[in-house]
Amino acid sequence: MxxxxxxxxxxxxxxxxxxxxxxxxxxxxxxxxxxxxxxGTPLDVRPLAGISSYEPSELVVTxxxxxxxxxxxxxxxxxxxxxxxxxxxxxAASTVGGMVAAGLAGPARAAVGGVRDYVLGATLLNGxxxxxxxxxxxxxxxxxxxxxRLLAGSLGVLGVLCEVSLKVLPVxxxxxxxxxxxxxxxxxxxLNTWGGxxxxxxxxxxxxxxxxxxxxxxxxAVQSARRRLGGxxxxxxxxxxxxxxxxxxxxxxxxxxxxxxxxxxxxxRLSVPQTxxxxxxxxxxxxxxxxxxxxxxxxxxxxxxxxxxxxxxxHASAFRGGAADDAFAPLAAPLLRIHQGLKDxxxxxxxxxxxxxxxxx
Amino acid sequence: xxxxxxPAVLADPHRQPATAAPDPAARAAxxxxxxxxxxxxxxxxxxxxxxxxxxxxxxxxxxxxRALPLAVALPETEAQVAAVLKACHAIGVPVVxxxxxxxxxxxxxxxxxxxxxSLAKFNKxxxxxxxxxxxxxxxGVRNLAIxxxxxxxxxxxxxxxxxxxxxTIGGNVAENSxxxxxxxxxLTVHNVLRVRGxxxxxxxxxxxxxxxxxxxxxxxxxxxxxxxxxxxxxxxTVKLTPKPQLARxxxxxxxxxxxxxxAVAAVIAAGIIPAGLEMMDxxxxxxxxxxxxxxxxxxxxxxxxxxxxxxxxxxxxxIGRMLAVLEGCGATRLQVSETEAQRLKFWSGRKNAFPASxxxxxxxxxMDSTIPRKRLADILIAIAEMEKKYDLxxxxxxxxxxxxxxxxxxxxxxxxxxxxxxxxxxADILETSVALGGTVTGEHGVGVEKLSSMCVxxxxxxxxxxxGVKRAFDAAGTLNPGKVIPTLxxxxxxxxxxxxxxxxPFPELERF
Numbered sequence: 001m002x003x004x005x006x007x008x009x010x011x012x013x014x015x016x017x018x019x020x021x022x023x024x025x026x027x028x029x030x031x032x033x034x035x036x037x038x039x040g041t042p043l044d045v046r047p048l049a050g051i052s053s054y055e056p057s058e059l060v061v062t063x064x065x066x067x068x069x070x071x072x073x074x075x076x077x078x079x080x081x082x083x084x085x086x087x088x089x090x091x092a093a094s095t096v097g098g099m100v101a102a103g104l105a106g107p108a109r110a111a112v113g114g115v116r117d118y119v120l121g122a123t124l125l126n127g128x129x130x131x132x133x134x135x136x137x138x139x140x141x142x143x144x145x146x147x148x149r150l151l152a153g154s155l156g157v158l159g160v161l162c163e164v165s166l167k168v169l170p171v172x173x174x175x176x177x178x179x180x181x182x183x184x185x186x187x188x189x190x191l192n193t194w195g196g197x198x199x200x201x202x203x204x205x206x207x208x209x210x211x212x213x214x215x216x217x218x219x220x221a222v223q224s225a226r227r228r229l230g231g232x233x234x235x236x237x238x239x240x241x242x243x244x245x246x247x248x249x250x251x252x253x254x255x256x257x258x259x260x261x262x263x264x265x266x267x268x269r270l271s272v273p274q275t276x277x278x279x280x281x282x283x284x285x286x287x288x289x290x291x292x293x294x295x296x297x298x299x300x301x302x303x304x305x306x307x308x309x310x311x312x313x314x315h316a317s318a319f320r321g322g323a324a325d326d327a328f329a330p331l332a333a334p335l336l337r338i339h340q341g342l343k344d345x346x347x348x349x350x351x352x353x354x355x356x357x358x359x360x361x
Numbered sequence: 362x363x364x365x366x367x368p369a370v371l372a373d374p375h376r377q378p379a380t381a382a383p384d385p386a387a388r389a390a391x392x393x394x395x396x397x398x399x400x401x402x403x404x405x406x407x408x409x410x411x412x413x414x415x416x417x418x419x420x421x422x423x424x425x426x427r428a429l430p431l432a433v434a435l436p437e438t439e440a441q442v443a444a445v446l447k448a449c450h451a452i453g454v455p456v457v458x459x460x461x462x463x464x465x466x467x468x469x470x471x472x473x474x475x476x477x478x479s480l481a482k483f484n485k486x487x488x489x490x491x492x493x494x495x496x497x498x499x500x501g502v503r504n505l506a507i508x509x510x511x512x513x514x515x516x517x518x519x520x521x522x523x524x525x526x527x528x529t530i531g532g533n534v535a536e537n538s539x540x541x542x543x544x545x546x547x548l549t550v551h552n553v554l555r556v557r558g559x560x561x562x563x564x565x566x567x568x569x570x571x572x573x574x575x576x577x578x579x580x581x582x583x584x585x586x587x588x589x590x591x592x593x594x595x596x597x598t599v600k601l602t603p604k605p606q607l608a609r610x611x612x613x614x615x616x617x618x619x620x621x622x623x624a625v626a627a628v629i630a631a632g633i634i635p636a637g638l639e640m641m642d643x644x645x646x647x648x649x650x651x652x653x654x655x656x657x658x659x660x661x662x663x664x665x666x667x668x669x670x671x672x673x674x675x676x677x678x679x680i681g682r683m684l685a686v687l688e689g690c691g692a693t694r695l696q697v698s699e700t701e702a703q704r705l706k707f708w709s710g711r712k713n714a715f716p717a718s719x720x721x722x723x724x725x726x727x728m729d730s731t732i733p734r735k736r737l738a739d740i741l742i743a744i745a746e747m748e749k750k751y752d753l754x755x756x757x758x759x760x761x762x763x764x765x766x767x768x769x770x771x772x773x774x775x776x777x778x779x780x781x782x783x784x785x786x787x788a789d790i791l792e793t794s795v796a797l798g799g800t801v802t803g804e805h806g807v808g809v810e811k812l813s814s815m816c817v818x819x820x821x822x823x824x825x826x827x828x829g830v831k832r833a834f835d836a837a838g839t840l841n842p843g844k845v846i847p848t849l850x851x852x853x854x855x856x857x858x859x860x861x862x863x864x865x866p867f868p869e870l871e872r873f
Contacts, residue, residue, distance in 0.1 A: 055733075136800050138798075142803065
């Protein structure tokens with residue numbers, strides 16, 4: 001990995017460490033809204049770009065962090081493969097590093113796993129300006145602590161992601177989308193009942209009295225599930241547009257949410273057990289992940305959302321809008337101590353993305 | 362009796378267990394101190410310290426490495442676990458948590474100046490909820506017991522390590538255990554939602570949640586596979602998976618090991634993710650056939666087991682595609698299981714590879730490296746060369762779909778030279794795997810066994826960063842000290858020994 005782009009990043013980190021100036025790690029900047037306020041001099045990782053290796057029969061791609069996500073997805077699509085967790089693209093400039101650092105996954109998350117489930121290895125530039133590699137390019141690897149998965153969703157507070165190896169999978173052979181008119185409680189019951197059966201359910205969304213379900217897998221499995229589940233089939237092109245809109249948050253619900261946020265509301269992401277009952281909260285709700293992810297647009301106080309999520313065993317994040325230093329649910333004392341300890345271990349001078357995940361971290 | 366003991370010396374977190382025998386008088390004094398401290402927090406039947414009681418704990422599944430602990434604690438409640446940890450932390454006594462002791466890398470080998478914390482009594486399924494497809498189980502519940510309890514609901518716990526009859530979920534969390542179905546269904550890390558346990562200081566802590574993610578850094582991902590170094594697990598919430606309606610297995614013979622290796626890559630390249638994809642070489646096939654009489658093809662250079670599961674229509678479609686690929690890769694014989702009994706028969710040999718090896722040799726050492734799938738044939742050929750070099754036989758079983766190798770080196774532990782050659786043989790396989798782009802352990806863990814090989818895979822800065830992770834969770838180094846990450850000193854020693862003997866494989870390849 002010795003090259004100009006990397007050497008320049010190392011020099012920048014060394015200098016920042018010497019004069020203790022914080023760095024704000026950036027890629028395409030499409031998720032700058034997410035998390036605490038970005039403080040520090042921008043450190044652009046986009047010069048670190050390119051697919052380092054990709055062998056479809058190994059189901060592994062190794063890619064540099066500044067590579068546009070679109071470039072990676074196009075290369076995978078050429079080989080009939082994909083990132084099954086459907087990371088959201090909040091703009092054309094989204095990078096692979098940003099995808100891993102934010103750790104956000106799309107509609108298929110509940111069925112196929114999240115970003116961390118596909119991270120096999122990572123190269124990190126830590127706060128001591130050291131280049132470190134963890135994990136690898138193989139499916140099974142328990143040599144040492146699984147630091148590479150820890151980086152997924154770390155929002156850059158442990159270091160600069162330089163390169164990641166990701167597990168990829170073949171694009172499912174077939175898929176079908178069905179619609180069901182159901183209220184929220186009935187939709188949750190139905191989703192959890194189907195969840196216990198060997199059905200190829202890949203994604204779900206409930207909003208405004210309508211449950212939309214995506215099946216995907218082998219053609220035979222999708223066909224037989226379709227017959228069994230009933231519902232109203234949705235035209236393939238229409239369905240593809242719907243799921244893409246949901247994934248990239250450009251569909252009707254999210255357009256409304258973004259407008260409300262501009263007017264002072266907050267878009268909350270509640271991550272709760274899939275069987276949590278319908279939550280009585282002021283504002284509009286959209287449910288994904290078989291009930292496990294609930295989007296709420298509301299002007300209600302943070303405490304209301306946090307309490308509602310905690311009561312059912314989940315947590316609430318202010319996804320867009322909301323108080324600057326209060327994006328994520330507070331941590332229990334021992335967990336906070338471990339977070340501080342990890343920060344000290346990876347970034348002793350606290351130069352990377354201070355405050356992005358939690359104040360003081 | 363109460364001779365002053367410097368806990369800082371005795372509990373040095375970097376000291377490898379049993380490298381130098383501690384002074385007997387100091388050890389006896391320390392033992393008395395530990396027993397006195399624990400008597401206050403445990404009922405007398407839950408604390409063992411007489412030699413005859415502690416000997417059964419001196420090793421785990423890796424029997425070549427042994428150490429006698431100062432004492433063994435068998436707590437029955439979480440409050441007792443917390444109290445034991447607090448007491449040990451206060452006087453700086455290393456604590457080695459232990460489940461069923463089936464681990465194959467010495468991860469549960471006692472520390473000779475420490476306590477073994479046996480969690481065998483935490484064996485209850487707390488809650489099994491078919492609606493949420495989750496089970497909350499205590500750490501000592503056996504892997505297979507979860508699937509058995511879930512079976513009436515059409516559900517099961519997907520990771521199925523070969524030791525699943527005996528191994529516990531707590532141990533699976535410690536090792537991030539896999540199994541023969543993890544290419545399609547994932548490892549422990551993909552099937553566990555939440556781990557409840559205690560910090561080294563005895564404070565209760567929860568990693569993950571019953572939702573699909575938790576706030577903050579993904580500590581659950583790093584706790585899973587941490588080999589008891591970061592926290593003590595007492596309770597686990599696992600995901601349950603709907604049982605596929607049908608599973609069928611293809612048994613394919615190949616006349617050439619290279620064809621078999623290529624067939625593995627070809628199946629994946631065809632866009633198929635088999636439920637299981639396993640390989641056995643000729644010596645392994647002979648050993649298991651003699652043991653289970655499943656009708657394996659004894660003339661084949663390698664046998665592949667390739668499984669499909671799902672709805673009957675889905676399985677039929679996939680089996681057809683698999684057969685076409687295997688045939689195209691030069692399979693010399695193809696058999697598809699027609700009944701569930703026949704499918705289990707196909708698997709019986711693979712699942713009994715370890716005991717079958719035990720029958721043909723006084724001892725065997727099981728290796729566990731992973732390599733990129735495309736290098737399967739290369740490593741098999743390299744291992745064949747090593748058999749000549751070290752004058753020892755080796756049988757090979759692979760989780761081929763994951764590139765995870767389990768070469769079983771056959772030796773006689775009563776012959777010190779054979780044990781020594783076996784260790785060199787094993788280290789050679791691991792280092793060759795790293796050189797081929799792989800890793801020294803796919804699913805069995807580093808433990809004490811692969812400490813030296815970690816020096817080859819990770820740079821000093823990377824190892825120091827891992828020590829940093831350890832300190833973030835366990836600043837005093839109380840939990841399982843001396844395992845997983847080798848010290849700089851140990852790696853320097855290992856490097857010297859290696860260069861001297863000129864055993865470094867593939868000297869032309871770059872090592873990071």
